[in-house]
Amino acid sequence: MKLNELGEDEVVRRLTRGLNLDRRVVVGPGDDCAVVKTAGDLQLLKTDCIIEGIHFRPNADPMWVGWKAMCRSISDVASMGGLPLDALVTVAIRSDAEFEWLKKLYRGLRKAASTYRVNLVGGETARSPGPVFLSVCLTGMVEKGKYVSRSGGKKGDWLFVTGRLGGSIDGKHLRFSPRVREARWLVGRFPIHAMMDLSDGLGSDLPRLASASGVGFEVALENLPLNKGCVPENAVRDGEDYELLFAVPRAVKSRLELEWKKAFPRLQLTPIGQLVDSGHHEFEQKGFDHFRGRA
Amino acid sequence: MKLNELGEDEVVRRLTRGLNLDRRVVVGPGDDCAVVKTAGDLQLLKTDCIIEGIHFRPNADPMWVGWKAMCRSISDVASMGGLPLDALVTVAIRSDAEFEWLKKLYRGLRKAASTYRVNLVGGETARSPGPVFLSVCLTGMVEKGKYVSRSGGKKGDWLFVTGRLGGSIDGKHLRFSPRVREARWLVGRFPIHAMMDLSDGLGSDLPRLASASGVGFEVALENLPLNKGCVPENAVRDGEDYELLFAVPRAVKSRLELEWKKAFPRLQLTPIGQLVDSGHHEFEQKGFDHFRGRA
Numbered sequence: 001m002k003l004n005e006l007g008e009d010e011v012v013r014r015l016t017r018g019l020n021l022d023r024r025v026v027v028g029p030g031d032d033c034a035v036v037k038t039a040g041d042l043q044l045l046k047t048d049c050i051i052e053g054i055h056f057r058p059n060a061d062p063m064w065v066g067w068k069a070m071c072r073s074i075s076d077v078a079s080m081g082g083l084p085l086d087a088l089v090t091v092a093i094r095s096d097a098e099f100e101w102l103k104k105l106y107r108g109l110r111k112a113a114s115t116y117r118v119n120l121v122g123g124e125t126a127r128s129p130g131p132v133f134l135s136v137c138l139t140g141m142v143e144k145g146k147y148v149s150r151s152g153g154k155k156g157d158w159l160f161v162t163g164r165l166g167g168s169i170d171g172k173h174l175r176f177s178p179r180v181r182e183a184r185w186l187v188g189r190f191p192i193h194a195m196m197d198l199s200d201g202l203g204s205d206l207p208r209l210a211s212a213s214g215v216g217f218e219v220a221l222e223n224l225p226l227n228k229g230c231v232p233e234n235a236v237r238d239g240e241d242y243e244l245l246f247a248v249p250r251a252v253k254s255r256l257e258l259e260w261k262k263a264f265p266r267l268q269l270t271p272i273g274q275l276v277d278s279g280h281h282e283f284e285q286k287g288f289d290h291f292r293g294r295a
Numbered sequence: 296m297k298l299n300e301l302g303e304d305e306v307v308r309r310l311t312r313g314l315n316l317d318r319r320v321v322v323g324p325g326d327d328c329a330v331v332k333t334a335g336d337l338q339l340l341k342t343d344c345i346i347e348g349i350h351f352r353p354n355a356d357p358m359w360v361g362w363k364a365m366c367r368s369i370s371d372v373a374s375m376g377g378l379p380l381d382a383l384v385t386v387a388i389r390s391d392a393e394f395e396w397l398k399k400l401y402r403g404l405r406k407a408a409s410t411y412r413v414n415l416v417g418g419e420t421a422r423s424p425g426p427v428f429l430s431v432c433l434t435g436m437v438e439k440g441k442y443v444s445r446s447g448g449k450k451g452d453w454l455f456v457t458g459r460l461g462g463s464i465d466g467k468h469l470r471f472s473p474r475v476r477e478a479r480w481l482v483g484r485f486p487i488h489a490m491m492d493l494s495d496g497l498g499s500d501l502p503r504l505a506s507a508s509g510v511g512f513e514v515a516l517e518n519l520p521l522n523k524g525c526v527p528e529n530a531v532r533d534g535e536d537y538e539l540l541f542a543v544p545r546a547v548k549s550r551l552e553l554e555w556k557k558a559f560p561r562l563q564l565t566p567i568g569q570l571v572d573s574g575h576h577e578f579e580q581k582g583f584d585h586f587r588g589r590a
Binding site: 001002003004006008011012014015016019020021022024025027028029030031033034036038039040041043045046047048049051053054085086088089090092093094095096097098099100102103106110113114117119120121122123124125126127128129130131133135137139 | 296297298299301303306307309310311314315316317319320322323324325326328329331333334335336338340341342343344346348349380381383384385387388389390391392393394395397398401405408409412414415416417418419420421422423424425426428430432434
């Protein structure tokens with residue numbers, strides 16, 4: 001079987017089936033981060049890579065490529081309710097590449113690290129004849145009572161997204177802001193049942209959250225908060241929004257909306273739909289019913 | 296400036312100059328692992344990558360490629376006196392690659408993880424048009440009183456290496472055993488001033504330990520423990536031995552040699568030379584004096 005016949009989720013599922021994990025491991029492969037017990041708090045572990053020609057164009061500004069690489073992992077830590085702490089960076093690059101390019105890349109990595117108070121504690125620069133490969137491994141912490149996985153969503157929960165979706169290829173896919181402060185605020189004040197960051201598009205990510213939680217979903221496409229020039233399908237398919245998607249009990253919906261407006265007056269928060277009975281995966285739109293996500 | 300004109304050490308030095316690291320960071324970039332304070336113990340963080348065509352041949356047995364990738368990071372954790380804990384694995388590979396190859400790779404990763412009691416808690420499989428890229432990010436722990444960096448060597452210390460050196464390309468570079476048990480035994484019983492694992496060859500690694508410690512060294516080439524068919528130059532230049540190199544005070548030399556023999560009767564431990572005044576970097580051999588390391 002070839003990898004592209006199986007698809008990434010199935011490849012990972014087959015490779016990690018039946019792993020021996022000791023009791024310190026709270027969440028293993030498959031969520032935004034791994035979660036491991038340490039004395040007191042939980043530790044979050046995440047690694048994420050971006051590759052020239054796939055995640056960024058060869059002529060992209062290396063500063064923003066570095067920013068993106070660091071912020072993608074930070075976004076995953078945020079989506080578990082955590083604070084990012086320490087990062088290791090791996091760059092594989094042709095040995096005849098210009099140092100200036102790498103320096104700009106690191107400027108972006110360092111800018112992101114300092115913006116989100118991450119320690120860049122190490123890493124590696126390796127020679128590679130292939131495309132530039134950039135990987136960031138990040139640790140984080142979250143208090144035991146605050147961590148949020150994808151799997152705690154319940155039937156009847158309201159689904160919210162932060163910010164606006166779609167069209168990230170126009171620039172946001174490089175220059176986004178991971179929602180660390182917002183996620184910490186949420187887990188400190190509300191019973192967040194499930195949360196993840198939107199990296200592959202609502203049409204891929206929401207079915208993952210729903211499946212992990214053992215429920216279905218209903219989303220009204222006309223309610224999706226859209227970036228300028230976008231139609232709902234962009235929100236569903238484009239990906240790389242790096243906004244938070246989360247589920248909260250129906251009872252706290254109004255209080256959440258009210259308090260959010262005071263705390264983050266400049267960042268939209270939108271109820272996009274609800275979690276429903278398992279098996280029901282639906283993006284609803286007039287004249288375009290039963291649009292199914294890619295997953 | 297091109298990267299190959301600067302060399303890896305200089306590239307890393309320039310990129311990580313003046314990093315803002317908070318007080319939790321005990322050791323930042325440049326040692327075998329980063330060291331970060333957590334409640335109670337210290338946390339070790341390491342990431343290491345291997346690339347097809349550079350660190351392994353395209354026709355190498357994927358099982359041993361996986362073993363190697365995991366064990367390289369484990370070896371670094373061992374060399375700080377630590378215990379490995381949790382690993383994240385990143386594989387970038389062509390999307391038309393055979394799943395069977397990846398499965399064997401994971402068999403090696405998992406075998407190494409289970410041998411050294413490492414939890415494989417997550418990672419990523421990415422499409423890449425380039426050579427196979429395999430990265431392992433590993434956490435570890437070490438008690439505050441036991442961690443050993445490269446920088447604590449003192450003038451007069453004896454230098455020891457475990458096992459035998461040279462000729463790793465014949466197979467040991469894939470099928471080595473990181474010295475976790477031995478390193479833990481050492482840091483639990485002896486005042487180890489400095490330690491590292493030999494990954495680039497004694498001729499590159501010993502000057503790094505000496506420079507980090509602000510001292511020089513004298514090594515008698517005829518005393519080096521050699522693998523079958525090797526001459527001293529192999530021990531100096533070949534690399535990928537993954538044995539421990541460490542410095543201990545002269546006063547404990549005899550007791551260490553005696554107790555080692557009882558604890559590890561099947562693994563050689565060899566005093567290869569001493570740390571001396573700064574600036575004196577010397578591999579001595581009859582008729583072949585002043586052979587300088589590559590660093």
